[in-house]
Amino acid sequence: MIKNYVGGLKRNLNVKNLSSSFSKVVVSNGYKINYVQFPSRNYSTRSTVVQLLNNIGSKREVEQYLKYFTSVSQQQFAVIKVGGAIITQQLPELASCLAFLYHVGLYPIVLHGTGPQINELLENEGVEPEYIDGIRVTDGKTMEVVRSCFLEQNLKLVTALEKMGVHARPITAGVFNADYLDKDKYQLVGKINSVNKSPVEASIEAGYLPILTSLAETPSGQLLNVNADVAAGELAREFEPLKIVYLNEKGGIINGESGEKISAINLDEEYEDLLKQSWVKYGTKLKIKEIHDLLQHLPRSSSVAIINVDDLQKELFTDSGAGTLIRRGYKLINRNSLTEFGNPDLLRSALLRDPEIKSGKLSVASYLKILENSSFKSYGDEPLEVLAIVIDKNENQSIDIPKLDKFLSSKNGWLNNVTDNIFNSIKKDFNQLYWIVNENDSNLPWYFSKSDGSFSKNGEILFWYGIEDTETISQLIKSFDQGSSSSLSNTKESGVFSSPVQRRGLHTRSLHTTKNPNPPVIEATNDKRSKVALIGARGYTGQNLIKLIDNHPKLDLKYVSSRELNGQKLQGYNKDNIVYSNLQVEDIKKIEESNEIEMWVMALPNGVCKPFVEAIESVKNSKSKIIDLSADYRFDTTGEWVYGLPELQSRSQIQQAKKISNPGCYATAGQVAIAPMIPYITSTPSIFGISGYSGAGTKPSPKNDIKYLSNNLIPYSLTDHIHEKEMSKHLGHQVAFMPHVAQWFQGISHTISIPIEKGSLSSREIRNIYQERYQGEKLITISGEAPVVRDISGKHGVVVGAFAVNSNEDRLVIVATIDNLLKGAATQCLQNINLALGYGEYDGIPTDVVIRG
Structure with missing residues (x-):
């Protein structure tokens, strides 16, 4: 039997002494990271946590799910119900799991039970627990024990989290309002009639994880006991989270006949048949019914996961998950002919996802013709x-x-x-199958997990399952190897996983992204003039932005604020007679209330602009937009700020944004230079950056002291520089950055070393990747030569060149230059203003001084 495995699928992670930012790390094996203690919440910690998550699943999976979870408001991430036994038996593991989420900026709403502890305390008090229909009868004595136990367990969890650097807030009352379920029958047991979201929202807004008990209250203030599963369901109905997680000791729902854990339940497809199973009874049946009723009232994107605490990260951040995932889903539909597709447009839309069809190598109509002449079976959910x-x-x-x-x-x-549901359905119908996947497919580990064997050649991987006969396997591999007899690479076939066999002599690897996925927006949609207020105009960036606005056909400066220059006439602006003012928070609020300004530009030092932003936002029906040139909002996780690097971010998002964070100068050049190579990077790129002394600002320091800089080069902040963190965050890949200051005034040069897979790409191929990726970008130039810094000074763009591959063919060196005051700050700000206000993207940017190849 021929068998292949992707490197990294069989993990044995050892994380001793991983980082000095950890005060305690326990050895972890396989997928479980058992106990990690964090001293504080900062970007370095977050980056380390993400690296740890990458050992649980693939980098693609982790980034995909982080983006997915941060796409909604923080309180809509997850409701996690913790069984009482877990706090007693697995408190360190539970706290560690929650700390992971907290340190990547995720705020689950945590609600815990305390059933086992209550029974133990009642036994010590000589009270026999009484149940009716599975509900604990709660008299006065029992309620006293219940309340005491809830407070004790809540404090235990909060304290454990605080020791790990997690801000946690105990919320033991004030959330659940209830009536008596049946006072005569159950006594102090409640039925929740409403949920007060305020304490939970206030906790998250303040940066604290909310830790709730399931105690409820009547309008008169009487405490009532409520089942924790029921309380978690009511929270979910109120907050509509993406995930509802039940942590229990079994780690999922166990099939009573096979003894195996059920990985996923698609309710629309399986619910009725599931309830007919002989082993689905008592608590299991009740839980499935409750989850079914809950999900009927939530968006289809919501799901319920029943897992063990050790598997929380794996469930949340990998495709395979860990416990039992329950979702509404859709019924799966099988079709054996094209006529069975009721909606041909829906079919066409699905087929347009095929890379071969998207690239224009094959049309939808041609593929449909192939299907007409084939015996096929299709599988899909209702919306395909x-x-x-x-x-x-x-x-x-x-x-x-x-x-x-x-x-x-x-x-x-x-x-x-x-995807799992579909593949499982295929396996039921076909006991043997083969398929071909491009080796660069981001979902490659998933395909490996579905196969019994594989064979790789020419940038493609042949997979199969159910084929035990070695002669048949050899024939399949031979046919694949020849690339003709089985027409596996025939362009007449679909080949969603494959591309035609490379027939060039030098390379057999197909290249990633070609066309620019985010083409420039040039045409204007706004013909009206707009007024700009510039807060903090004394610095070099402010001065350059003033010059650009002075030449802009539609922008006018209305206010220019500087404490040091208050009362002086603004120089370099010819459209109007402007005098510097020293605007305070109250002044900004009044200006915003008068609707005088369309765009606020914050050109302030780091950590200063928040009060000004809050003053603008405090105005009801505020219509203006904000651009911040500092680093204050470049790491925003709320989704309120858009990172404004037009060549790499979504231009449509910038157009629609109310608040834009302008990227840093080093970070702009570094990201532009590295981004096209992300699919090929094998380790951490190193960036040796040198800036002119204008980058050190106007405040006197050794880094802008001309005498000290003469015949000198000053290294500084050689690890954890703010731009290192910025590039790592927005590239989705860790970089190492070493900044220096030189004796020239303006302009930056980056020399970047990028580790790549040995023999994968030639220098010419790499240059082609960059040229095609940045096609149409007027402010990015791709050069065959290494650019020099003197040529970029005063120019409004980025130049990327050199593309040198070493003799071992496993390292690429790129050189990038940028003017730190222009494209690194003021020009980029004007691009973002233009996009946000509906003008042509390059309006006001002098095209005669744009770098050209």
């Missing part, structure tokens, strides 16, 4: 978030084994495990 097509017999196939010809999934299909 996932579409799989298995060709059973095809005139071009010489091997009598069905081929998984297409497996097309949207992002939601991957995130919601529809």
Whole structure:
């Protein structure tokens, strides 16, 4: 039997002495990271946590799910219900798991039970627990024990979290309002009638994890006992989270017949049959019914996971998950002919996800013609978030084994495990199958997990399952190797996973992204003039922005604020007679109330602009927009600020944004230079950056002292520089950055060393990748030569060049230059202003001094 494994799938992680930012790290094996203690919450810690998560799943999975979870408001991430036994038996592990989430900026709403502890205390008090229909009868004595136990367990969890550097807030009352469930029958047991969100929202807003008990109150203030599962469900109905997580000792729902853990339940497809199973009874049946009723009232994107505490990260951040995932989903539909697709437009939309069709190598109509002449079976959910097509017999196939010809999934299909449901359905129908995947496919580990064996060649991987006969496997591999007899690489076929076999002599690897996915926006949609207020105009960036606005056909300065220059005439602005003012928070609020300003620009030092932003936002029906040139909001996780690097971020998001964070100068050049290589990087790129002394600002220091800089080069902040963190965050890949200051005034030069897979790319191929990626970008120039810093000074762009590959063919060196005051600050700010206000993106930017190749 021939068997292949992707490196890293079989993990044995040892994280001793991983980072000095950890006060305690316990050895972890496999997928479990058992106990990690954090001293404080900062970006360095977050970055380390993300690296740890990358050892649980692939980097793609971790980034995908982090982006998914941070796409909603913080209180909509997850409701986590913790069984009482977990606090007693697995408190360190529970606290560690919650700390992981907290340190990547996620705020789950945590609600815990305390059933086992109550029983123990009641036994010590000589009170026999009484249950009716599975509900604990709660008399006065029992309620006294219940309340005491809840407070004790709540404090235990909060204290454990605080020791790990997690801000946690105990919320033991004031959330659940209830009536008596049946006072005569159950006594002090409640039925929740409403949820007060305020304490939870206030906790999260203040940066604290909310830790709740399931105690409820009547309007008169009487405490009532409520089942923790029921309370968690009511919280979920109120907050509509993406995830509802039940932590228990079993780690999921166990199939009573096979003894195996059920990985996923698609309620729309399986609910009725599931309830008919003989082993689904008592508590299991009740839980499935409650979850079914709960999810009927939530968006289809919501799901319930029943898992063990050790598997929390794996469940949240990997495609495979860990426990039992329950979601509404859709019923799966099988079709054997094109006529069975009721909505041809829906089918066309699904097929357009195919890379070969997207690239124009194959049309939808041509592929549909192929299907007409084939015996096939398709699998899909109702909205065709996932579409799989298995060709059973095809005139071009010489091997009598069905081929998984297409497996097309949207992002939601991957995130919601529809892909697993579809593949499981295929396996029920076909006991043998093969398929081909491009070696650069981001979901490669998933395909490996579904196969029994694989064979790799020419940038493609052949997978199969259910084939035990070595002669058949050899024939399949031979056919794949030849690339013709089975038409596996024939362009007439779909090949969603494959691209044609490379026939060039030097390289057999297909290249990643070609066309620019985010083309420039040039045409203006706004023909009206707009007024700008510039707060903090004394610095070099402010002065350059004033010059740019002076030449802009539609922008006018209305206010320019500087404490040091208050009362002086603004120089270099010819449209109007402007005098510097020293605007305070109260002044800004009044100006905003008068609707005088369309765009506020904050050109202030780091850590200063927050009061001014809050003053603008405090005005009801505020219509203006804000751009911040400092680093204050470049690491925003609320989703309120858009990172304004037009060449790499979504231009449509910048257009629609109310608040824009302008990138840093070093960070702009570094990201532009590294971004196209992300699919090929094998380790941490190193950036040796040198800036002119204008980058040190106007405040006197050795870094802008001309005498000290003469014939000198000053290294500084050689680790953890703010721009190192900024680049790492927005590239989604850790970089190492070493900044220096030189004796020239303005301009930056980066020399960047990037580790790549040995023999994967030539210098010419790399240059082509960059040229195609930045095609149409007027402010980015790709050069075959290494750019020099003197040529960039006073120019409004970035130049990337050199593209030198070492003799071992495993390292690429790139040189990038940028003017730190222009494209590194003022020019980029004007780009963002133009996009946000509906002008042409390059309006006001002198094209005669744009760098050109």
